[in-house]
Amino acid sequence: MKNYLELSNCIRFLSIDAVQRAKSGHPGMPMGMADIATVLFQDYINFNPTDPEWSFRDRFVLSNGHGSMLLYSLLHLTGYRKMTLEQIKNFRQLGSITAGHPEYEPEAGIEITTGPLGQGIANAVGMAIAQKNLASKLKLKFCPKVYVFCGDGCLQEGISQEAISLAGHLKLDNLILIYDNNKISIDGSTDLSFSDNTNLRFESVNWNVLNGDGHNFSNIKKNIDKSLKSKKPTLINFKTTIGFGSPNKSSKASSHGSPLGDEEIVKTRAQLKWNHGEFIVPKSLLKIWRGSHKRCMSHYNTTKKYELKIKKFKSENNLSKLFVSIKKDVIKFQDKQATRKSSEVIINYLSKSKAIIGGSADLTGSNLTKGNITSIIDSKNFGGQYIHFGVREHGMAGIMNGIASTNFFKIFSGTFLSFADYMKPSLRLAALMQIDPILVFTHDSIGLGEDGPTHQPIEQINMLRSIPNGNVFRPADLFETALCWEAAINIKNGPSFLCLSRQNLPQISNKIANTKKFHGAYVIDQNDKNNQITIIATGSEVSLALETARLLKENNISSKVVSMPSTSLFEKQPSSFQKNLLKSSLGQVFVIEAGSTMYWNKFTEEGNIFGIDDFGASAPADQVYKKFGLDSKTISKKIMKGIKKK
Numbered sequence: 001m002k003n004y005l006e007l008s009n010c011i012r013f014l015s016i017d018a019v020q021r022a023k024s025g026h027p028g029m030p031m032g033m034a035d036i037a038t039v040l041f042q043d044y045i046n047f048n049p050t051d052p053e054w055s056f057r058d059r060f061v062l063s064n065g066h067g068s069m070l071l072y073s074l075l076h077l078t079g080y081r082k083m084t085l086e087q088i089k090n091f092r093q094l095g096s097i098t099a100g101h102p103e104y105e106p107e108a109g110i111e112i113t114t115g116p117l118g119q120g121i122a123n124a125v126g127m128a129i130a131q132k133n134l135a136s137k138l139k140l141k142f143c144p145k146v147y148v149f150c151g152d153g154c155l156q157e158g159i160s161q162e163a164i165s166l167a168g169h170l171k172l173d174n175l176i177l178i179y180d181n182n183k184i185s186i187d188g189s190t191d192l193s194f195s196d197n198t199n200l201r202f203e204s205v206n207w208n209v210l211n212g213d214g215h216n217f218s219n220i221k222k223n224i225d226k227s228l229k230s231k232k233p234t235l236i237n238f239k240t241t242i243g244f245g246s247p248n249k250s251s252k253a254s255s256h257g258s259p260l261g262d263e264e265i266v267k268t269r270a271q272l273k274w275n276h277g278e279f280i281v282p283k284s285l286l287k288i289w290r291g292s293h294k295r296c297m298s299h300y301n302t303t304k305k306y307e308l309k310i311k312k313f314k315s316e317n318n319l320s321k322l323f324v325s326i327k328k329d330v331i332k333f334q335d336k337q338a339t340r341k342s343s344e345v346i347i348n349y350l351s352k353s354k355a356i357i358g359g360s361a362d363l364t365g366s367n368l369t370k371g372n373i374t375s376i377i378d379s380k381n382f383g384g385q386y387i388h389f390g391v392r393e394h395g396m397a398g399i400m401n402g403i404a405s406t407n408f409f410k411i412f413s414g415t416f417l418s419f420a421d422y423m424k425p426s427l428r429l430a431a432l433m434q435i436d437p438i439l440v441f442t443h444d445s446i447g448l449g450e451d452g453p454t455h456q457p458i459e460q461i462n463m464l465r466s467i468p469n470g471n472v473f474r475p476a477d478l479f480e481t482a483l484c485w486e487a488a489i490n491i492k493n494g495p496s497f498l499c500l501s502r503q504n505l506p507q508i509s510n511k512i513a514n515t516k517k518f519h520g521a522y523v524i525d526q527n528d529k530n531n532q533i534t535i536i537a538t539g540s541e542v543s544l545a546l547e548t549a550r551l552l553k554e555n556n557i558s559s560k561v562v563s564m565p566s567t568s569l570f571e572k573q574p575s576s577f578q579k580n581l582l583k584s585s586l587g588q589v590f591v592i593e594a595g596s597t598m599y600w601n602k603f604t605e606e607g608n609i610f611g612i613d614d615f616g617a618s619a620p621a622d623q624v625y626k627k628f629g630l631d632s633k634t635i636s637k638k639i640m641k642g643i644k645k646k
Contacts, residue, residue: 002042004217007288008034009274010077010281012245015069016268017278018091018098020259025092025100028242028255029067032214033149033180036238039220040147041074042288044228046296049079052109055134055310055408056303058144059111059127063120064151064180065101066257072098075109077281077289082108089279104405104433112405113433116425118157121177122395124148125167126402126411128175128233129377129387134408136383137354138309143174145228151180152190155198159426162395167233168206169390171379175233176224177207180214182242188253202235214238245272310408317355319410323486325349333478334507339500339539340442342481344368350485351385357403359387359413361396366502367414367442393419397426400437404430410489412438417445417457417499420464430495431469437495438488444474444499445594446625447540452618459596461499469494471568476524476542479509480565483518487569501540503621508543509563520569521562521581525549528558533643534584536562536603537592544625545592547632548639555640560584567599590639594630607642610635 011034019025041047046058062071069091075083082097082105090096097105101115111127114120128146135143154160167175179198183190199209208230212223220238227234243255246268260268269275276282281289326349330342348371350356357377360369375384389396393415403411420427420441430437446456464472471491473484481500488496513522521536525546533552537545542563549559562581564570570578582589582603589604591597597611612628625631629638 002288004035004038004042006285007042008038009272010285010289011037011070011073012272013269013274013276014073014076014088014279014281016260016265018069018072018088020262020265021089022092023259025069025259026066026257027069027260028184028249029064029151029180030070030073031244031246031255032182032240032242033067033070034244035215035217036178036220036240037070037074037149039217039224041078042292043221044224045147046144046299047078047109048293048296048300049081049109051300052080053106054300054304055307056144059124059146061112061114061120061124061127061146061148062102063114063124063148063154064117065114065120068098068100068102071102071110077286078292079290080109085279104435112402113429116429117151117153118159119398119426119429121148121150121154121160122163122398122426123402123405124175124177125163125172126399127406128167128172129170129382129399130403130406130408131174132172132382133357133377134310136381138306138313140306145174145176148175148177149180150177151182152185152194155179155196156194159394159398162392163398164202164207164233165205166390166392166395166399168202169379170377171206171231172233173231176227177233177235179235179237180240181237182240184242184251184253184256186253186256199235199237206232208232208234210234210236212236212238214240215244247271314355317353319350319353319356319489320486322349322353323482323489326482327479330478330482331511336504336506337478338502338504339475339477339481340368340502342475342478343440343485343498343500344371345478346482346485347371347373350489354385356410356412357385357387359389359396361389361393361413361415361419362391363415364388366416367440369412369414369440387413389413393422394426397423397430397439401426401430401433401435404435404437405433410436410438412440414440414442416443416455417441417460418443418455420457420460424463427464427470427495428467431467434469434493435495436492438498439495440498440500442500443502445501445540446612446616446628447594447621448502449621449624450618453615456616457595458612458615462596462599464497465567465599471496471566472499473497473566473568474499474539475565476539476563477505477507477509479507479511479514480563483514484565487518487566499539503540505540506543508546518569519573519577520566520571521564523560523581524563525561527553531558531560531584532586533557533588533590533639534560534562534582535590535592536564536582536600538564538567539593541592541594541630544630544632544635548592548635551632551636552639555636557640557643586643588643592630592635594625594628610638
């Protein structure tokens, strides 16, 4: 018979000791949740530390990521090779994988990056969707579970409501959310700011709700058993004691985010009858922990054969191969067309592959992200290709991260570029994890016109450019859109942001220049071999740059126009390539982009940038552009004046 308390004390004291050695961290949550975690990993979660990335494992997400030592302790105790005792001892130290908050490391058993509260809940919803979708497409008779730990802070964040609402709508019965209801936050009692009826909240969005005692092992098992029978996602509301076992700091905020202190640790060891030194786990208990996955081996051996099914599925649904025919078909297109419409053309091709999933935050008809996809993911059909996320931009981005983290599918979704602000925390985490969701952002400038400044993005594209590992694309026409989509599909180490126009644009790209390799920028027009100046433009302003160049030529000023559909790819090119592309006889570079000018200072001086450092206006697009001086006559006059000054 297992001594669950002794096993859970292994977690408690590894966590206590690691936080104390680091002189920082959060011991209270691991101490309070150790009992539930022990039952889960000993008796329920299907995992195999010798094969951490087994596709059909259950997934464990620590949404309240400040309690990271709980996860690290579990991974060490259960035998994940990368999670050594040295890693535990180096908690929060430079170069360790035991960061202050969990960072995505599948080989070590860390399924997702968490810490910003609520994110893990949304990520888990995405994982659950991906698992259901894969099981349906492969016609499997089983579906792995997703178990999530969360705290009151997670439930206070708005993203959690967005995510749980969609999960309930979809009836994700493979999702189990375990609530660490300890009534304590950093500021003190949750009564200071939190009086929600949490159970009613979850019931109202179609969840199964259970209540339990987080320190009663038989009660923990009873509730998990019930959750496994549910036809809906389940919340288990466990009453727990933060800092469990600490004589003076249990049930107090002082155990939340600070080490217990040497004196209190001695008292806690005595209270819990733990007669072992710092970082010592008795061999008898470690043996039980290291053998906890053996109950899963039959399931593991049975499901490993399905790994070949996944490999075959990915091979048969290779997205990259589709671009040979895509580029061949679109190269002759001549009609004016918004790049959001051009994107839809590409999506229609990509939807032939079952390895892609799309969606939109209730803007399908505006983002044009559905294309001719007819199969919708809902509670009756998890094998579809399109998710109606509803008006849940932040939740959508977090859910996408969860889907992307499974590495089963390529996931994309759409909303307006101005609403990227709602999504920023999840976009940042995608970049931090180097996972590859594709965000389609339409209505990308003042060119959307009458909707006005609330919907006209100004600073957002530069916000996206500022995210490390992010990949920004702003194509000028259909062919450039195809190139940008191709690049985004092939990027595996960061999110991609496709910024697309609402207004119709001419087909202007230099297709020959981009046939061999897409470098993010290229010469779209050059009216003299020894051009005097260079003009950079992106997206809808490329045609404006070409018209400006024409007017300059009439005034005996030769220019080279560079279309830069991806500043991100361009900046990855060798400096020699960049300098050669932008060089001119006068050494002057001008930039035209209908947005904040801040980014472009790296390429030229401030007076040479034609953009908008104010909010837009509600009017027809051509009038708005003229109001802000973004018309060819105004720009050409200013360029000529600037050249004369030189």
